[in-house]
Amino acid sequence: MLTNVAALVYDGVAPFELGVLCEAFGVDRSDEGIPRLDFSVCGPELGPVATSVGFSIQVEEGLERLEQADLIGIPAMPRSGHVPGEVVDALLAAVDHGARVMSVCSGAFTLGEAGLLDGRDCTTHWRYTRELSERFPQANVIPEVLYVDAGQVITSAGSAAGLDAALHVWRQAYGAGIASAVARRMVVPPQRDGGQAQYIARAVPECDAETLGPLQQWIVENLAEPLDVETLARRALMSPRTFARRFRAETGVTPHAWVTSQRVLRAEQLLEQTGRPVEWIAAEVGFGNAATLRHHFARVRGVTPQQYRRQFAC
Known part of the structure; x- marks a missing residue:
């Protein structure tokens, strides 16, 4: 404590x-x-x-x-x-x-x-x-x-x-x-993962187009959707290769790593605030099934979803 x-x-x-x-x-x-x-x-x-x-x-x-x-x-x-x-x-x-x-x-x-x-x-x-x-x-x-x-x-x-x-x-x-x-x-982001790069190649794009902030907000609001690079690139009106390169340049992590971290974060909130089954939470945050949620949750947080809920449930 x-x-x-x-x-x-x-x-x-x-x-x-x-x-x-x-x-x-x-x-x-x-x-x-x-x-x-x-x-x-x-x-x-x-x-x-x-x-x-x-x-x-x-x-x-x-x-x-x-x-x-x-x-x-x-x-x-x-x-x-x-x-x-x-x-x-x-x-x-x-x-x-x-x-x-x-x-x-x-x-x-x-x-x-x-x-x-x-x-x-x-x-x-x-x-x-x-x-x-x-x-x-x-x-x-x-x-x-x-x-x-x-x-x-x-x-x-x-x-x-x-x-x-x-x-x-x-x-x-x-x-x-x-x-x-x-x-x-x-007034800071909830938490960046420790493994994120310290040095971001460029914080703002070289052109006048908007950054990926709006897309990231959409991701957070739609975690249950398919969020692979191809899908996100289409939404950003870029080729998958350009999107992946641009995303890493602006955030310091790959799209997959960023989406996974947001899904784990949302799973934490649901484990704390609801009594919903782990299987339901896994589907709600886009991991699909409890086994996948347990895998990513344990890798990132070092405990299982059930252990986390016992410790922090409201």
């Missing part, structure tokens, strides 16, 4: 990435039925901590705060800077006691210095993945993905990917409904 979150900072912290953690976990949204988390910022020294952009922030709690945390957030830190020994010790002690850690951007280097990336899949901002791999050869660095959940250690790419990872944590703890409500308050 997620109830207590601490953001760990020391000199050189990037304020925007720290803000990502504060926005995702520190804002009180209980007026919308979203659980309020016990959130604080802590560090090895109390008082002013220098940021990477020339101003300081005031830290009022020490490293002992990590002993209470379910999740420890590590914002972007200096990649080449020395990680204080007491920070490493406190992180390792917290993980030994069961806390999860989540880095944003170059915060992964702090985890690497602590040895927490050894033997684990991980990522960071695409500009730094090679450096991360060279400095921590025992880590399995996966370039370009948005975030990696390696159990107790979650690593994410740039600032927006940090929000995706945070929503992933909310979803694991409280289900799709709460995660979507958090995203809605932050």
